[in-house]
Amino acid sequence: MKNLVFSLFLVLTAVSLFGQNKRHEIRLKQPGHSISTDFSFNEILDKRFITDNVGYVQKGLTNRKVVADIKGGFNRTVSDFINEMINPRGDAEELSCIIHEFNVAELTTFTKESGICRISIEIARKIGSEYYSLGNFYAEIEEGKLDATGSHHKRISSALLNCITQFMHSEWKQQEGYLIDLESNSPNCDLTTVPKAGLYASFNRICSGHTLDYNLNTLTPIDYKQAERYEHISSKDASQETSRVMYISDGTDIYMHASRYSYNSYYVKAQAYGRFLYFEDYLSSAGALAEASPITALVTTGTRGIVLDTTNGKIAVLTNNLLRELSQDYPDIYQVYLSSEQKRADKKQVILALNQAYHSAG
Secondary structure (H helix, E strand, O other): OHHHHHHHHHHHHHHHHHHHOOOEEEOOOOOOOOEEEEEEEEEEEEOOOOOOOOEEEEEOOOOEEEEEEEOOOHHHHHHHHHHHHEEEEEEEEEEEEEEEEEEEEEEEOOOOEEEEEEEEEEEEEEEOOEEEEEEEEEEEEEEEOOOOHHHHHHHHHHHHHHHHHHHHOOOHHHOOOEEEOHHHHOOOOOOOOOOOOEEEOOHHHHHHOOOOOOOOOOEEEEOOOOOOEEEEOOOHHHHHHHOOOOEEEOOOOEEEEHHHOOOOOOEEEOOEOOOEEEEEEEEEOOOOOOOOOOOOOOOOEEEEEEEEEOOOOEEEEOOHHHHHHHOOOOHHHHHHHHOOOOOHHHHHHHHHHHHHHHHHHO
16 A cells, blocks of 8 residues: 555656646637728737746646746737738728737636636837837736636637727827837836835736726735735725736735635735745645646645746745756855755745845846
8 A cells, every 4th residue: 555655656746747847838719700900010019027928827637837828939929810810901000019918817716717818908100210109908808617728819819809999999090199118118027116006917017017996905914823814805896806906015015816826815925025026825735836846645734935036927836946946146045045954934035135136236
């Protein structure tokens, strides 16, 4: 019996480690028809804050969170996809489409699995080398599916069509537009300073400072001895919308929704800011984000460090392997950690030291 258990342990460990670095590719599929427009896009610019991926999906029986990409590459595939969605008339005006957010996510509870897509685009006239904005357009599509992972392409198509339709119904022809500086919109998400107070639907949103149009209510501590947890009580008329809030800033601290790394529904407060945001929570290895904490046959529970890399939006449980990876630019910091007791507090000190090092390097 012991040999059987040990064999199962090795198999599950191998399977988990094998899938650990896999990235899920979303294949975009055209809806079958295009819409007639009096504009065309002569360029589509990727100005997302996070360009390393388009979010996360959940794979396998354990709902392991895996980084998601667009099959064929983001720039070429998404540009072709958008241009195939529209059928410009002969006198169509050439415009520029600027992508600010393009994100998918999945939320799983004990009773429901939901797929979410958030897209934000800006459409502009280009005169010479200058861009004049004709408006920003945002769409968020959420729906419950038995297989949310396999249907993200449908939500992407719906969200893009929603954004383009919003633009079509705007009075863009009568607008001269206002001058924008695309360089100032270059990817930069330095969270050394806490952003303005508000509710944020995604990491991209908190990077760009775009809050939801709902008031921030009191964050109330949950009576839980093993970790600091908080709940956000929203007003009745906004409860459905604010249930999808992934980040909250009260102007002093940032709070992250626990569903970003587990199946739970509450918020945890950041304990370190900068290149890396650091959180702590009490959870099992089976419920943790398995990209950095492989799920094995030995499920353990305890208070764990959780880190969010602001350069790519990745969230992971803080392990020794991840610490070594994050410390590649500053190996001396990792060497100090190796000589420590390597407890959770020591891991946190590595994150604090790395944040200070990156901040000093400018």
